[in-house]
Amino acid sequence: MRKKIVAGNWKMNTTVPEGVELAKAVVAKSVEVPAGVGLIVATPATHLCPVAEVVKGTRVELSAENCADKEKGAYTGEVSAAMVASTGAQWTILGHSERRQYYGETDEKLVEKVKLALANSLKVILCVGENLEEREAERHFEVVKTQTENVLFQFTAEEMASIVIAYEPVWAIGTGKTATAEQAEEIHAFIRKVLADHFGKKVAADMTILYGGSCKPSNAKELFAQPDIDGGLIGGASLKADDFIGIALAF
Ligand code: PEP
Numbered sequence: 001m002r003k004k005i006v007a008g009n010w011k012m013n014t015t016v017p018e019g020v021e022l023a024k025a026v027v028a029k030s031v032e033v034p035a036g037v038g039l040i041v042a043t044p045a046t047h048l049c050p051v052a053e054v055v056k057g058t059r060v061e062l063s064a065e066n067c068a069d070k071e072k073g074a075y076t077g078e079v080s081a082a083m084v085a086s087t088g089a090q091w092t093i094l095g096h097s098e099r100r101q102y103y104g105e106t107d108e109k110l111v112e113k114v115k116l117a118l119a120n121s122l123k124v125i126l127c128v129g130e131n132l133e134e135r136e137a138e139r140h141f142e143v144v145k146t147q148t149e150n151v152l153f154q155f156t157a158e159e160m161a162s163i164v165i166a167y168e169p170v171w172a173i174g175t176g177k178t179a180t181a182e183q184a185e186e187i188h189a190f191i192r193k194v195l196a197d198h199f200g201k202k203v204a205a206d207m208t209i210l211y212g213g214s215c216k217p218s219n220a221k222e223l224f225a226q227p228d229i230d231g232g233l234i235g236g237a238s239l240k241a242d243d244f245i246g247i248a249l250a251f
Pocket residue numbers: 009168172173174175176212213214215233234235236237
């Protein structure tokens with residue numbers, strides 16, 4: 001049975017002391033969440049070491065928000081997958097739409113990043129999703145299929161066990177506009193079919209597919225009730241421990 005997960009993406013928010021306090025609050029409230037729900041916090045790279053200390057020995061897992069597409073060397077300012085893993089983090093988000101949009105992250109670069117993450121025993125939350133223009137042109141299925149094929153089809157069925165997909169319609173991220181539960185379910189079921197056609201039914205059935213885009217405690221229940229939605233990648237609402245845990249309680 002695939003895992004249910006609620007992951008918080010802090011983005012470029014909080015100073016290190018603020019992040020440590022937020023992580024402590026998440027850990028304290030995590031006892032309220034049923035055992036079967038995985039909890040992950042994805043923090044800025046600067047926060048990984050101190051937050052790793054906070055979540056150590058708890059049920060809360062730690063993720064980076066990105067890692068480099070190169071192993072090591074003269075790449076000033078980059079943080080490698082090996083560096084992320086050495087902090088104690090178990091996960092990295094890759095391919096977030098903000099990275100694709102503002103930092104020229106292509107599917108080709110993402111293949112390299114996923115390879116390096118897996119080689120360093122990091123699990124990956126790979127983001128896919130269409131922008132508003134693509135949605136309005138009714139190209140969302142095609143866009144998501146292409147992103148999935150370009151990146152994930154470069155990996156084996158075995159490697160897919162270390163990958164989670166986050167479907168995040170770009171028009172719903174940070175805008176307050178959530179995809180309706182029906183819109184989200186339609187794409188999640190479609191992604192699962194794309195996976196089934198390539199990797200077989202078992203890989204598709206075991207794949208955790210998260211929804212992301214203005215998810216909050218008030219709409220999480222309806223979204224998570226859908227058969228193909230296995231949890232959420234949460235941006236804004238993950239900056240308040242009450243809201244983040246409130247979303248995880250929606251299961
Ligand atoms: C995100 O950026 O991953 C996200 C889902 O953001 P928000 O929840 O703020 O829309």
